[in-house]
Amino acid sequence: MKNRYLVLLLAPMVSAAAQEPPKVTAQQFVNLQQGEAAHEGFRRAHAKGICVTGxxxxxxQLATYSEAALFEQGVTPFIGRFSVAGNNxxxxxxxxxxRSLALSFAMSSTEQWRIAMNTPPVMAxxxxxxxxxxxQAIQAGPKAIQAFFAEHPESSDFLSWKAQYQPTGSFAAExxxxxxxFYLINSEGNEQAVRWAMQPKVFVPADNLEGVDALHQEITNRVVKEDIVFDWMFTLANEEDDENNPAKxxxxxxxxxxxxxxxxxxxTPQLQxxxxxxxxxxxxxxxxxEATRDPILRARSAAYAESYRRRAKEALMGELEGQGNE
Incomplete structure (x- = not known):
């Protein structure tokens, strides 16, 4: 662990403005993700999903690393969501x-934790x-994305994962x-950089899946028979790891x-x-x-907020139009 207050006091005041890449706004991200025709009332990315509770x-075991109430021995409910990539x-x-899993914990009226996870372990x-x-390259087609990766050697860890990844036959098996x-902060102000993963307790091959809503139907049928369980595994960084680089x-x-x-x-179906x-x-x-200084983490937050703002506005306009027709 590092003492976060000591680190802040000793950190050199160096401006990195000259090294920063061009800025991209949340509006630009969401415009690109939603495409020419938005599906009103839905997320602009990972639009197709299903609600979960548990x-x-x-x-x-993490109580000595973080003063978050969630890590004290006990039980905390959540509202979550399985989803697949795409705007449709x-x-x-x-x-x-x-494929993705998101969780929302409400420990009290003022303490919340919202988590958005994906199947890749790193960014490209x-x-x-x-x-x-x-x-942009993904949307342009196979040749464009191949050329993009050839120009970006920092994508090697992502490409290694992609080469061996085999989708399973269930949201429950990813x-x-x-x-x-992120940083875990304990009561003494010590910080520990971590990444985490939800590791499944079952393996489900994809052999027999078929249909437009195959994963949604499978998970709906599965939860009737049994609870879906993941081990929440945290990996602790050491001095050699760069917590601000999500591609490594x-x-x-x-x-x-x-x-x-x-x-x-x-x-539950997501609209219900x-x-x-x-x-x-x-x-x-x-x-x-606490958040690290990873710039993509902040970009994700801004894009999520913009997507939420748009769909909330669309939902409100739909309600007003409905009232006007009564």
């Missing part, structure tokens, strides 16, 4: 390249401007990663701590569930958790 059962809420589940790039260019690093994987030899289990007990109205902003953090 609880985190903490074993208390009716797209086929199995064609999406990324380390700054928002280059990430924007990556999305590993979901924080991608970005940390070695498997790093210390890991299992904080407990995330248990999903029910699923509470998750649809939640902005899973990764910078909504409780006491005991």
């Amino acid at each position: 609880e985190f059962r903490s074993n208390g 809420p009716t797209a086929p589940d199995l064609k999406a390249p990324v 790039v380390k700054d928002p401007h280059t990430f924007y260019q990556q999305i 590993t979901y990663n924080s991608i970005n690093a 994987a940390w070695p498997d030899s790093r210390e890991q701590i299992t904080a407990g289990q995330v248990v999903i007990t029910a699923v 569930g509470e998750c649809h109205g939640i902005n899973y902003d990764p910078l909504v953090l409780p006491t005991g958790i």
Whole structure:
């Protein structure tokens, strides 16, 4: 652990403005993600999803690293969401390249934690401007994205993961990663940089899946029979790791701590569930958790907020139009 106050006092006051890449606004990101025709009332990215509810059962193993109440031994409920990548809420589940899990914990009226995780363990790039260019290349087609990766050697860890990744046959069988690093802060002000992953307890092959809503149907059927369980595993960085670079994987030899289990007990179609109205902003953090200086983390937060603003406005306009027709 590092003493965060000592680090702040000793940090050199060096301006990095000349080294910063061009700025990309949240509006530009969301415009690119939604495309020419927005699906009103839905998220601009990961538009297709399903709500989940359940609880985190903490074993208390992280209590010495963070003063977050969530890590004290006990149980905390959550509202979450499984989703697939893309801007179309009716797209086929199995064609999406990324699957996601988001969780929202409300420890009290003033303490919340919102988490957004994806199947890749790292980003392909380390700054928002280059990430924007990556999305442009993806939309331009296979040759463009191939040329993009050839020009960006920092994508090597992402490409290594991509080469070996095999989608499973269930949301319940995927590993979901924080991608970005955060600091755990304990009561003495010591900080520990971490990444985390939700590790599944089941393996489900994708052999027999079919249909536009294959993953949604599978998870709906599964939760009727059994709870869906993930181990919440935290990886602790050491001095050699750069917590501000989301494109660099940390070695498997790093210390890991299992904080407990995330248990999903029910699923609900997203338009009927509470998750649809939640902005899973990764910078909504409780006491005991703080953001690193990772610039993509802040870009994600800004883009989520802009997407939420647009769909909330569309929902309100729809309600007003409905009242006008009564």
